[in-house]
Amino acid sequence: MKLGLFIPCYIDAFFPEVGVATLELLERLGCSVEYPLDPTCCGQPMANSGCQDDASATEALFVHCFQDFDTVVGPSGSCVHHVRFNLDAIEQTPQAQKVRGRTRELVEFLLDDLKVVGFPWAAFPHKVGLHDSCTAVRGLGHARPSERVNEPYFSKTRDLLDKVRGLELVKIDRPDECCGFGGSFCVTDEAVSAKMGYDRVHDFHRHGAEYIVSADMSCLLHMKGVIDRLKLPMKVIHIAQILNGGPP
Amino acid sequence: MTRPVDPERRAAGFIALELHESTHDRLVWGMRQNRDKAVAGVPEWEELREMASRIKEHTLTHLDHYLEQFEKSATKLRTHVHWARDAEEHNAVVYDVLNAHRVKSLIKSKSMLQEECGMTPYLQQRGIEVTESDLGERIQQLSDEPPSHIVVPAIHKLRTDVAALFAEKIGTDPKDSDPHALAEAMRQNARPRFLKADAGMTGANFAVAETGGFVVCTNEGNADIGASVPPLHIASIGIEKLIPRGRDLGIFIRMLSRSALGTPITQYTSHFHGPRRGGELHVVLVDNTRSDRLGSPDFWHALKCIRCGACMNTCPVYRRGGGLSYGATYSGPIGVILDPGFDLSKYRELPFHSSLCGSCTDVCPVKIDISDQIYKWRRVVAAKGLLSFAKRVGMSALGKTLAHPPLYHSAEAVGEWALEHLPRFLLYNPLNPWGKHRELPAVPRQTFRQWYIENRRKP
Numbered sequence: 024m025k026l027g028l029f030i031p032c033y034i035d036a037f038f039p040e041v042g043v044a045t046l047e048l049l050e051r052l053g054c055s056v057e058y059p060l061d062p063t064c065c066g067q068p069m070a071n072s073g074c075q076d077d078a079s080a081t082e083a084l085f086v087h088c089f090q091d092f093d094t095v096v097g098p099s100g101s102c103v104h105h106v107r108f109n110l111d112a113i114e115q116t117p118q119a120q121k122v123r124g125r126t127r128e129l130v131e132f133l134l135d136d137l138k139v140v141g142f143p144w145a146a147f148p149h150k151v152g153l154h155d156s157c158t159a160v161r162g163l164g165h166a167r168p169s170e171r172v173n174e175p176y177f178s179k180t181r182d183l184l185d186k187v188r189g190l191e192l193v194k195i196d197r198p199d200e201c202c203g204f205g206g207s208f209c210v211t212d213e214a215v216s217a218k219m220g221y222d223r224v225h226d227f228h229r230h231g232a233e234y235i236v237s238a239d240m241s242c243l244l245h246m247k248g249v250i251d252r253l254k255l256p257m258k259v260i261h262i263a264q265i266l267n268g269g270p271p
Numbered sequence: 272m273t274r275p276v277d278p279e280r281r282a283a284g285f286i287a288l289e290l291h292e293s294t295h296d297r298l299v300w301g302m303r304q305n306r307d308k309a310v311a312g313v314p315e316w317e318e319l320r321e322m323a324s325r326i327k328e329h330t331l332t333h334l335d336h337y338l339e340q341f342e343k344s345a346t347k348l349r350t351h352v353h354w355a356r357d358a359e360e361h362n363a364v365v366y367d368v369l370n371a372h373r374v375k376s377l378i379k380s381k382s383m384l385q386e387e388c389g390m391t392p393y394l395q396q397r398g399i400e401v402t403e404s405d406l407g408e409r410i411q412q413l414s415d416e417p418p419s420h421i422v423v424p425a426i427h428k429l430r431t432d433v434a435a436l437f438a439e440k441i442g443t444d445p446k447d448s449d450p451h452a453l454a455e456a457m458r459q460n461a462r463p464r465f466l467k468a469d470a471g472m473t474g475a476n477f478a479v480a481e482t483g484g485f486v487v488c489t490n491e492g493n494a495d496i497g498a499s500v501p502p503l504h505i506a507s508i509g510i511e512k513l514i515p516r517g518r519d520l521g522i523f524i525r526m527l528s529r530s531a532l533g534t535p536i537t538q539y540t541s542h543f544h545g546p547r548r549g550g551e552l553h554v555v556l557v558d559n560t561r562s563d564r565l566g567s568p569d570f571w572h573a574l575k576c577i578r579c580g581a582c583m584n585t586c587p588v589y590r591r592g593g594g595l596s597y598g599a600t601y602s603g604p605i606g607v608i609l610d611p612g613f614d615l616s617k618y619r620e621l622p623f624h625s626s627l628c629g630s631c632t633d634v635c636p637v638k639i640d641i642s643d644q645i646y647k648w649r650r651v652v653a654a655k656g657l658l659s660f661a662k663r664v665g666m667s668a669l670g671k672t673l674a675h676p677p678l679y680h681s682a683e684a685v686g687e688w689a690l691e692h693l694p695r696f697l698l699y700n701p702l703n704p705w706g707k708h709r710e711l712p713a714v715p716r717q718t719f720r721q722w723y724i725e726n727r728r729k730p
Contacts, residue, residue: 032673035719036683037712042719058723063679069670071627072662073649077670084674109646161629161642170585170633172311197300201587205626210704211662212624214283215591217708218292219626248709 026054027092029126031102032064034240041240041261045098045129048267051144052137056096062088067105070112071206079112086110090118094136095126098263100159100239101206103128108162128163129263130179130238141186144268148189152232154223154246155180156239157201165238169199180238180262187265193230200226204245220249228255238262273617275657276599278624282592285427295427296590299420303584305533306634313529323522324638327575330480330513331565337480337513338556344483348545351553358388361557365390365472365505366397368553372503374399374469380487380494381405382474383421383578384507384557387600387613402464404493406457413440419594419602422531422580427593471497475508476577477523478554481516484544485554488527488537495541504546505553510561511574523577526636530579564612569647573608575637582631582641588624597621604631608644611651619657622648683718 026049030042049056062085069078085106089095097103106126113119133139155178159165166178184190203209203219210216224246227235235257237243243259250257286292310316330337342352353368355361361384369377377399379385391401391412403412407424411417413436418424425433430448438445443456473494475485485506487494498504514520528537546552565571583589583603594602599610599618607625610618622645631641652658658666672682705711717725 030719032679036686037715039715039717039719039722043722046723058720058727060720060724061676063676064673066673069666069673071646071649072666073622073651073653073658074662074666074670075650075653077666079670080674081670084676157626157628157630161633168630168633169307170630171317172307173314173316199630201626201628201630203587203626205628207662207665208623208626212279212282212588212626213704213707214279214286215588215624216626218286218591219587220709222296244712245709247712248705251710252708 024055025091025093026056027089027095028056028058029062029065029089029095029097029102030058031097031099031240033244034098037244038240038261041098041263044261044263044267045096048263049096051267052133052139057092059088065102065105066110066112067102068206070105070109075112082110082113086113086116086119086122089122089126093125094132095122096129096132097126098129098238098261099241100128100130100156100163100165101241104158104162128159128165128238130159130165130183131163133266134179134182139183139186142266145186145266146188147265147269149233150191150193150231151184151234151236152193152195152227152230153178153181153184154202154227154235154237154239154242155199156237156242157199159238160199166199169197180236183262183266184236190265193227193232195226195230195232197226202242202245204242206241209245216245217249220245221253224249224253224255224257228257232257235259236262236265273614275617275619276597276621278592278596278598278620281596281598282588282624285593285596286591291427291429292591292593294429295593298426299584299590302423302532303581303634306530306581306584307533309529309533309535313525319522319526320636320638323526323636324575326514326519326522327637328572330515331511331571331574334510334513334565337515338510340480341478341483341513342556344481345545345554346483348483349552350483350545351551353553353555355555355557355559357559361388361507361555361559362390362393364555365507366394366399368503368505369394369399369470372470372551374503376400376402376464376468377470377472378402378404378465378468378497378501379472380474380489380497381408381418381424382472382507383418383600384474384509384559385472386417387559388507388557390507402461402468404461404465404497405489405491406454409457409461410436416595417600420580420583421578421601421603421605427595465496465500468497468501470503470505471499471501473498473504473506475506475512476527477514477520478508478512479515479517479520480513482544484517484542485512486520486524487541487543488524488539489541490538492539495539498541498543499547502550503553504543504550505555506543507555507557509557509559511576527577527579530581530634530636560612570608570612570644572639573605573612573641573644575639576605576609577637579636581634581636585630585634586625587628587630588626592624597624604641604645605639608641608648611648615651615655616657619652620659622652623662680720
């Protein structure tokens with residue numbers, strides 16, 4: 024199986040260690056991974072602002088770069104959600120449909136496709152707060168949304184973290200409240216976005232989390248910005264880093 | 272072109288009031304929690320949602336039939352049925368009826384449709400005294416503000432705000448902010464107005480085509496007094512309020528208050544079938560853009576809305592910024608998708624007052640795809656050339672850069688250089704909204720791409 028690694032633009036620029044962890048983890052699990060050098064982004068920033076015309080060239084580039092892979096895996100629920108559900112600024116050619124249908128988010132790829140049973144190399148003896156992102160929960164169906172109270176709770180991210188030695192999940196007050204990132208929303212609606220971020224981070228802090236873990240680095244980028252400003256004794260970490268054996 | 276409402280600036284103002292925002296978030300989230308508890312007591316909740324959604328879809332796709340059936344059945348009950356194409360016609364019809372009865376004073380219960388039509392100022396300009404009888408709505412009327420929430424119109428106010436308002440308007444003790452005392456003071460103030468009113472007005476939560484009756488749900492019983500004491504009752508009903516049969520009510524009534532406040536049912540669920548003895552009953556069926564929306568493949572589902580407010584309660588943006596930040600009749604997620612249908616230019620910024628978290632869609636009792644519609648309205652705004660200058664220019668530049676890998680990688684390098692070398696005051700200035708409350712990430716030594724080339728591509 025030819026597996027294409029999709030590293031979103033902001034991970035490439037700001038969190039290369041998350042890209043490295045994702046790559047190493049997939050290799051450890053026996054995948055043959057290739058990272059094409061040309062893709063830049065999935066087109067979501069423009070499309071989320073309604074700008075289909077501005078998104079189309081980037082979306083076309085994405086499809087072009089990944090069309091020869093059997094599977095595309097990316098460590099970001101929000102970007103994968105865009106590819107699967109909203110990448111429609113370009114003509115829906117067979118190539119576009121193929122790439123969209125074969126793009127998988129890391130957590131679902133590990134759990135549903137590879138059916139990984141354990142990460143014997145991974146230990147993380149810390150109190151961890153789980154942040155399932157909105158697009159992962161409600162877009163990709165990776166966890167039961169809190170509104171659906173009559174269905175049993177599940178979270179694919181939690182299922183993976185349960186396989187890590189020593190890791191203790193903390194319970195918080197509002198399990199799937201949005202962190203307020205929201206793409207360009209975080210600057211165009213600055214006051215609301217920041218307040219949502221503060222409330223979210225305080226919820227984790229109040230419940231004793233040492234780390235906030237997520238499969239979405241964009242949410243973590245936002246919460247890290249809050250943690251650093253408030254100088255709270257907490258860190259953010261992408262799930263790929265934990266599953267790959269923890270931060271260096 | 273209308274000047275657009277600026278929800279971001281308004282929301283920032285509300286958040287700056289700190290205590291207002293934190294109290295508002297706590298109370299409104301409390302309603303969402305109560306909703307969760309109430310829903311947990313109804314194991315078939317998801318089936319109810321599906322049935323409610325299908326009944327509404329069926330009714331809306333056969334609306335001509337059900338409207339005519341309603342008119343026929345209502346007329347048999349000696350209800351006068353009027354039709355209004357838009358807000359202006361609605362107001363004119365209401366005024367004509369009131370004028371024919373020489374009404375000088377009107378008591379009304381809460382009606383989002385009458386808000387939408389701007390009815391109160393229209394009637395006041397024509398010499399009719401209009402009094403809101405719902406407590407929250409009365410507070411808003413005295414404040415000269417629109418309702419900030421569909422169900423709890425004054426939820427954005429602290430009780431001290433209400434104490435100050437009542438002290439100024441009805442002469443209560445400004446230092447007494449006890450909610451019971453305030454409610455009692457308003458009850459005493461409103462009672463004579465009920466008794467002297469020449470007419471009562473209500474909205475309707477549901478109108479039943481089969482029977483020609485309609486249902487008004489309140490928690491204060493104010494609609495019942497307004498409809499029963501004066502000899503004339505006028506109800507304004509949006510054409511999307513129709514449901515086919517009386518038995519369908521069972522589904523909606525079970526969902527309405529559970530979704531709204533987390534109570535099994537509203538205190539009063541009043542059914543009106545024709546005028547009371549010696550009285551007169553008029554119904555105005557109002558279109559006001561609804562049939563336009565019905566013709567829109569992307570947006571017609573919004574007509575299923577039963578105005579429960581659950582999407583507001585769950586919305587993290589609404590809870591932080593408050594309902595008045597939307598600057599429109601309808602606030603919260605449902606407002607974001609309804610308001611642009613009335614005036615796209617004025618409400619062009621509303622679809623961006625959302626983080627697209629999607630909770631509204633999951634909480635909606637009639638399964639409106641609210642979050643998807645917000646996303647689609649952004650496309651409409653952009654396609655009509657109504658994006659703000661900053662967004663238009665920014666997205667165009669971003670689109671061009673991201674489409675060309677060499678350009679992108681050099682831009683990435685410049686961005687990183689800037690983060691590393693520019694002094695702090697340049698990074699954290701008022702022009703950088705991110706930096707006002709948050710730190711920028713540290714710049715890594717190399718990008719992932721550079722790492723990959725160095726570590727995996729080298730021979």
